[in-house]
Amino acid sequence: MNDVQKTGSDSAERPGAKTSARRADLRARLVAAGRAAVAEGGLQNLKARDLAAAAGCAVGAIYNVFDDLDDLILRIGADTLARLEQGLAAPPGPAPEPAEELLRLACGYFSFARADKALWRALFEHRLAGGRPAPAWYLEDQSRLFALVEAPLARLLPDEPASSRALLARTLFSAVHGVVSLGLEEKLAPMPEAILEAELERLVRAFAAGLTLLPPG
């Protein structure tokens, strides 16, 4: 409903430029305040009145630039996804062995989750009201994560069809996510992080080794 892309430089000529700039600025301040609130106390700590106070606006102003808090939470999630993608970016240099690269991604994912626990949690904890599906722009942000896994998989399994590899990338991502997710879960018996990382390595190495034995699917 509210796509404001106008971040033009001149304010006097274009009608509504000042307003759009203020709206964009308010959006940014609200996302920043929301991210800080979630980072501090989880999704439960995201309160409309606190947000308004932190961003220096009225509570009603939130609803001028976002449909509702769910909308704001999705933007925070997109931010988190972008930072995660950035944190998993491949370092320069020659491409390592596929299994080593997969392991690097898995450990990077764990590292990110550990460092930004509350924000990372919010990615999966949050449910859209009424079971609505996530907007397309959010799904695209996610698919970039799976793509990071797909590249080393292609080198590991050159005979695998591309469609099958895409599924496999999501599966491997999901498996690593599961280990990290339940590993950091406070409702389960706690796990030392060093052990968790060793288990992650065992999962990725065993899975990668086993994959090369299975027939292509």
Added chain:
Amino acid sequence: MNDVQKTGSDSAERPGAKTSARRADLRARLVAAGRAAVAEGGLQNLKARDLAAAAGCAVGAIYNVFDDLDDLILRIGADTLARLEQGLAAPPGPAPEPAEELLRLACGYFSFARADKALWRALFEHRLAGGRPAPAWYLEDQSRLFALVEAPLARLLPDEPASSRALLARTLFSAVHGVVSLGLEEKLAPMPEAILEAELERLVRAFAAGLTLLPPG
């Protein structure tokens, strides 16, 4: 409001028997009503006033038999865990190949999650207020699930130390959970269930095959 039938025979012997029986009955009715509410509309659909209406008691009565709604949710979760454990019980007959048994458990887990999606989700969606740790009785209910995985793992890796196997059981459970969890996640691009099950099989088979190649850890 509530008619209490006086049996007359047991009221004289046990002091407070009638009271504790009513409390136990109320607990059961509240858990049943809560489970129905969660099954219908997720954790968000669990409202104190609705619960009281469904169980035929005052809102305050909930707090006579539960600390708070978190407490009630944990009981619902324990119920769900018990039904899951029951659904994963090994069928009679000779023990199959370890990998096949692991696959059966994974598919059983997926089947349960699919059939009781909202209740299964509630197991992981729910966070205790203030980041409190889960009570011991709840952790014990969970550990029984990991134990189901440990048995076939012991046959698959007879040279693995028991402590390492316990970790591995939790890791494999977590990996399968991750695939099921993100597979059924509505905030991700949807996955057909048949494909999801095939991916689950690929994960378990590759992991089991790869494990036998890795050195014991």
Added chain:
DNA sequence: GAGAAAAATGAACGACGTTCAAAAAACCGG
């Protein structure tokens, strides 16, 4: 600069989990 249009405001609304003074029920010695 004045009048029209658009945006920002914050008090008000309904719903939520939880509490607690009061009412009801259970208990117990005579």
Added chain:
DNA sequence: CCGGTTTTTTGAACGTCGTTCATTTTTCTC
């Protein structure tokens, strides 16, 4: 059985939440 005491149950009330909308303030147009 009864009257006084204790325990349990009750539901109106409280504080907080996300969200709305009549009012005020700002921006735009001529």
